[in-house]
Amino acid sequence: MTAISQRRSGAFVRRNGSQFIVIGLLVLLAITGFIVSDRFATVANIMNILEQSVTLALVSLGQTLTILTGGIDLSVGSMISLASVLLSGITNGDANMVAPAIAIVLALGIFVGLLNAAAVVWLRVHPLIVTLGMGAVLQGITLLYTMGPAGKMPLGFDWLAFGRVLGLPVGAVIAVALFLLTAAFLRYARLGRYIYAIGDDAIGAKLMGLPRTKVLLFVYAFSGFMASLTAIFLVSRFGVGQPYTGANFTLTSITPVVVGGTLLAGGRGGVLGTLLGVYLVSLLNNVLNFMDISSHYQLIVQGLIVIIAVSVYVEKKRTL
């Protein structure tokens, strides 16, 4: 093999290595699942995994875009909590109120995202702090609104969580469709290019006259929108919104993104890696369930996964 082709294949593995690792881990987990339980490889269980993965998929899709710009959105957890109590609170069992309530929480998600971006752009505060602060604000508003489960959803609203289209869970189909659309957007839209450019070299993007403000307004609004969409599916699943229902999502929305090979520094990665990451996390939780390991341990495992994934993929800087 010549030096040049070696370098090429090296670059190929570097570029796509993360996806291979994740696919390898998925296979490994599936084999483990086979061994620990004969109920693992059943249609019912696979549908179950797909259903459970929906909310994680939606919220981490939004998170991927903020991370690609070199930012992060730590307000998604509280946004989900607020949107979920507002959705079931406003609807309060009235089927006629479902559509307006959905419109309101989606609009609110976009609005909160725009506020986040505005603070990043015009107040020049790091996204980490802006969205962490926004998360606290939203959680406070949520608790002012209600201290416990609020309102209820009309019959049939659980179709989103448990219904089927073409024999597949509704939410999973919607989530995968949104991932594919976003992947196409990142590849074929100019704004998609600029998301990568700004994450790759923010100062360079400024010198090139790329529209940073527009890009950041878009990605944080998108993240807020996806958080509200996540809340809609959560409420559909539980039948009611609860003030702490989104609490864990802030961390878990980041897990699939970094596992899927998107660099926290921005500029590299993509949503399809995130989708693989989503299924990895969901499969892991499923297998742990079969092994009778409590959800407390699942939280510990997820926390460790984030740290390990980031350390594996981080660009090793030349250090003295």
Next chain:
Amino acid sequence: MLTISNLSKSFPGVKALSGMQLDVRAGEIHALVGENGAGKSTLTKIIAGVYQPDEGQIEYDGEITHWPSPGAAKAAGVHVIYQEFVLFPHMTVAENIFIGNERRGLLGMVDHGQTRKDAAELLHRLGVEIDPDKRVVELSVADQQMVEIAKAMVHKVRLLILDEPTAVISGHEVELLFQRLQALRADGVAIIYISHRLEEIFEICDRVTVLKDGQFVASRAIADVTRDQLVALMVGRDMSELFPPKATAASGAVVLQAKGVSAAGRVRNASLTLRAGEVTALAGMVGAGRTELALAIFGGLPMTAGSVEIGGKSHSQMSPALSIREGIGLLTEDRKGQGLAMLLDVAANITAADLQTVSRNGFLDRARENEIAREEIASYQIACRGPQNPVVTMSGGNQQKVLVSRWARTCRRVLILDEPTRGVDVGAKAEIYRIMRELAAKGIAVLMISSELPEVVGMADRVVVMREGTISGELTGADITEEQIVRLATQSLAA
């Protein structure tokens, strides 16, 4: 094409430009020269729309204009190639070339096929072989520069500004760059060429404008000015005074010996001997492994083979801490990234490698630190407001002096300087040369890595030349000529 008159710009506490004028015609290469801090980059950024002038006017194409943003200047055909390229390292060459100007097809979607095809055609027209699908991070610096030029051509460039374009390339690559620039000039593009290297300006430029301390000094046709006159306009100092006399005494004792060192896949079986009182230059092309060899000796890169002998002991692995204990100092090529704490003040930077002498019972003695800093500022003639001046606000030459003074305090045996005068103005260069020579006279072995041949010839008592990771030869005394160094740096191994 571009006429600037009476332009002024201030930043908090600094008058960067005042009453500046500049007149650039279509189809000429116009040099912009001046010492660091003369206002070249401020002027560039105003023309590029990054900064807004406080006063004055810009006439472009016969119309008075002002560009509120980099995008506006770009739209008018102004393109700047900054010293630090504006490339997105993880995007492909084609994507970089068309960023902000995407090739679009159906429904306004980015057309990747067309982008690739157009990029390939542009690169072909430039006469360079670069794979448009490669990521920029995988390209050599010279190729990255070609990508920058290709980018300029996409934007239908009419005024091209290059800031120190040859700081990062050498030899043949410079020739290639000059050919491209001449072709652009023939197409009627106006080119502003900023460089510290006067020989280049005489080779390629038509006219020159000299700046000093933020003010216009003179504009001349290159044919009407000599090199010495140009330097006099810039600093009022003669070039021949730049280098202090070389060491006259016979070579001193061997201080450090590197034997068969390999490192980082970039250095193979390299041996090197440093003697007290000598200035040794490590010459060679960019990428020949000079920096890596120096880092391996200092302990910044792991050695995969070989050893370093210092202080009577042989080490198969060095570390920065060991090096500092043994009295080795290293000035890295990248001042800002690896040397200076930019936001800290002069005093803190000078004492950074030697905190023992300025601390008592584990606490810093700021008074003592300031006292030392004041001495160093005086002895190296560092231009600053005092020990508390943050280094970020100082010029490149003065920052470099801060670094030199830091290491001169701690290094007892060896001082390694990697491109010590890069991006430094003529006045500060002479200072740095003088300091190097003084340190050598005190018995320190000085190792200087340099890509500038006049500097190597003017300073070195001994020249070690590297080529593709190995030592290709050593020169001393009268053998030290530019021709000999180039021959050793470029000859093929078989020859």
